[in-house]
Structure formats: structure tokens, C-alpha cells
Amino acid sequence: MLSILVTGAKGQLGSEIFFLADQYPFLNFIFVDKNLLDISDRQVVDDFFKEYEVDVIINCAAYTAVDKAESDQVMAKKVNHLAVKNLIDASSKQKIPFIHISTDYVFDGKGFKPYATDDPKDPQNVYGKTKMQGEDALFQSGLDNLMLIRTSWVYSSFGNNFVKTMLRLGAERESIGVIDDQVGSPTYARDLARFILESIPRINWEGVKTFHFTNEGVCSWFDFAKAIMDIKGLNCKVNPIPTENYPTPAKRPHYSVLDKRDTREFYRQEIPYWRDSLEKCLELL
Numbered sequence: 001m002l003s004i005l006v007t008g009a010k011g012q013l014g015s016e017i018f019f020l021a022d023q024y025p026f027l028n029f030i031f032v033d034k035n036l037l038d039i040s041d042r043q044v045v046d047d048f049f050k051e052y053e054v055d056v057i058i059n060c061a062a063y064t065a066v067d068k069a070e071s072d073q074v075m076a077k078k079v080n081h082l083a084v085k086n087l088i089d090a091s092s093k094q095k096i097p098f099i100h101i102s103t104d105y106v107f108d109g110k111g112f113k114p115y116a117t118d119d120p121k122d123p124q125n126v127y128g129k130t131k132m133q134g135e136d137a138l139f140q141s142g143l144d145n146l147m148l149i150r151t152s153w154v155y156s157s158f159g160n161n162f163v164k165t166m167l168r169l170g171a172e173r174e175s176i177g178v179i180d181d182q183v184g185s186p187t188y189a190r191d192l193a194r195f196i197l198e199s200i201p202r203i204n205w206e207g208v209k210t211f212h213f214t215n216e217g218v219c220s221w222f223d224f225a226k227a228i229m230d231i232k233g234l235n236c237k238v239n240p241i242p243t244e245n246y247p248t249p250a251k252r253p254h255y256s257v258l259d260k261r262d263t264r265e266f267y268r269q270e271i272p273y274w275r276d277s278l279e280k281c282l283e284l285l
């Protein structure tokens with residue numbers, strides 16, 4: 001039976017993998033949160049791999065506070081870049097296949113067509129830069145059993161995310177302004193978790209495989225917020241606003257749709273449309 005190590009197991013994606021784990025009885029999971037395996041501590045990581053036998057690593061651990069990262073660069077880099085190196089260094093001795101998750105925020109957001117997996121990266125904020133450095137650490141490792149999955153706008157009934165923020169604001173306020181000139185694809189973490197788990201027995205671990213996985217369809221944050229209020233029957237009016245009317249410490253991409261052609265071909269399962277998955281998640285909230 002394959003032993004699958006899931007780091008950052010208490011986050012959105014880690015929690016969804018935990019939720020689905022029972023459906024994969026041929027996989028043996030080792031779920032570890034920050035307290036059990038702080039991936040930014042090299043010694044802890046080295047010791048862990050000496051003690052446990054691991055066949056595949058799914059690295060769900062990350063520093064995801066996009067605005068906070070602007071003033072907390074050291075910590076963001078430690079988790080999103082240096083810790084990825086720790087995992088690679090510790091696992092490469094045993095050639096353990098490595099699944100790593102990255103973000104649409106590695107792209108500049110100035111494009112008008114979906115970003116291909118090999119398009120040039122030019123992140124516009126600290127979070128995106130540190131995630132790109134994490135990706136680069138994978139590419140530079142020389143390892144040939146890597147799966148890099150970029151995703152975007154992730155939400156879940158677990159953890160904190162835009163959907164939960166909208167539900168809170170929707171209950172508190174009569175109206176809110178939400179940016180309508182930043183466009184992307186929401187991703188239900190459960191759909192992403194399923195994609196990852198379905199990939200494990202099927203992937204041919206030769207070379208570095210980069211996939212883009214999001215829900216199908218494209219929307220703005222405004223469209224996303226409006227759908228959340230509509231589905232939940234909240235009376236809060238959502239007003240579309242331009243980026244400059246909602247100043248934030250971190251700059252965000254205007255367009256960050258990811259090209260999923262390779263993913264569709266590899267996965268051969270239907271990727272749910274974003275609003276359908278949103279409805280499913282909202283049934284739990």
C-alpha cells in the first residue's frame with residue numbers, strides 16, 4: 001500500500017484530502033499539520049524522513065495570507081520557498097514522488113487568454129514571488145518525479161476563504177463593493193483534492209509534470225460574490241467596483257485564468273463548473 005504524506009493537513013486542501021481519504025482504501029495517509037511537521041525547520045524535516053516511510057508527498061502547506069505577506073516577507077519566503085527546498089532535499093535521497101501546489105498569482109495578470117503551464121512568470125506580489133521561488137526550487141532540483149499543480153481562488157467549507165468572508169459580510173451589511181476587473185476561476189478545494197488523489201495511481205512519474213487545475217468557467221470576484229449571495233438568499237447588495245476603489249497592500253492580477261487543456265486530457269473526468277461546485281460547498285455552510 002502506498003504511503004501518502006500530506007503536509008499542511010489542517011488547511012483547506014489538506015482537510016479536503018482528509019475528507020476524501022476513506023474513498024481511497026488502497027492509499028495509506030500520513031496527515032501532518034504544522035505542529036507535527038513544520039516544513040520550514042530543516043532538521044525536523046530531515047528527522048521525519050528518517051523515521052517514516054513515505055511513497056508520495058503532497059505538499060499542502062503554504063503561507064497564503066496574500067496581504068500580510070507584503071510586510072512579512074521573511075516568513076512567506078520561509079514557508080513557500082525555503083521549506084519546499086527542505087522537503088525536496090530530504091526526500092530526494094529516497095527519490096520520493098512529490099506533488100506540489102502553486103498559484104495563478106505567479107503570472108503577471110496582464111494577459112487576455114488563459115495562461116499556459118509554460119508561460120513566463122512575473123508575479124506582482126510577495127506571496128506570488130515566494131510561490132514562484134518554490135516552483136523554481138522544484139524545477140532546479142533535477143528531480144524527475146514531480147507534479148506541480150497550479151490552482152486559483154480556492155475555497156472550502158474548511159478554513160478561511162473568500163466565500164466565508166462574503167457570507168459574513170452578507171449577514172452583516174446591506175451592501176458591499178466587490179472588484180469586477182479581476183477575473184479568474186474559483187476552485188472548490190474538494191474538486192482539487194479529488195484530482196490529486198485520482199492522479200496518484202495514474203501518473204507516470206517521469207519528468208516534471210505541470211498541470212493547471214481550477215473549476216471550469218471564468219468570473220470576476222464581483223460575479224463570485226454575487227453568486228454566493230444569490231445561492232444563499234442573502235439580501236446584501238453586491239456592487240461592482242474597479243480595483244482602485246478597493247486598495248489592498250498586495251497587488252493582484254487582473255486576469256489569471258489558467259489553461260487546463262493538458263489537465264482535461266490527463267484527467268478524463270469532467271471538471272465541475274465553478275457555480276455548480278459553489279452550490280455544493282454552500283450546502284455545507
Ligand SMILES: NC(=O)C1=CN([C@@H]2O[C@H](COP(=O)(O)OP(=O)(O)OC[C@H]3O[C@@H](n4cnc5c(N)ncnc54)[C@H](OP(=O)(O)O)[C@@H]3O)[C@@H](O)[C@H]2O)C=CC1
Binds near residue numbers: 008010011012061101
Ligand atoms: N487558498 C487559495 O486561494 C489558493 C491556494 N493555493 C495553494 O494551494 C495550496 C493549499 O492552499 P490552502 O489549503 O488554501 O492553504 P491554507 O492556508 O488553507 O493551508 C495551508 C496550511 O499550511 C500550514 N502551514 C503554514 N506554515 C507551515 C509550516 N511551516 N509547516 C507546515 N505547515 C504549515 C498552515 O497552518 P497555519 O494556518 O497554522 O499557518 C495551513 O494549515 C498552497 O500551496 C497554496 O499556496 C493556490 C491558489 C489559490
Ligand SMILES: Cc1cn([C@H]2C[C@H](O)[C@@H](COP(=O)(O)OP(=O)(O)O[C@H]3O[C@@H](C)C(=O)[C@@H](O)[C@H]3O)O2)c(=O)[nH]c1=O
Binds near residue numbers: 165
Ligand atoms: C473582502 C473583499 C475583497 N474584495 C476583493 C479583494 C481581492 O481583489 C479579491 C479577493 O480577495 P481575497 O483577499 O479574499 O483573496 P486573495 O487572498 O487575493 O485570494 C488569493 O489567495 C491566494 C492564496 C491565491 O493563491 C489566489 O489564487 C487567490 O485565491 O476580492 C473586494 O473587492 N471586496 C471585499 O469586500
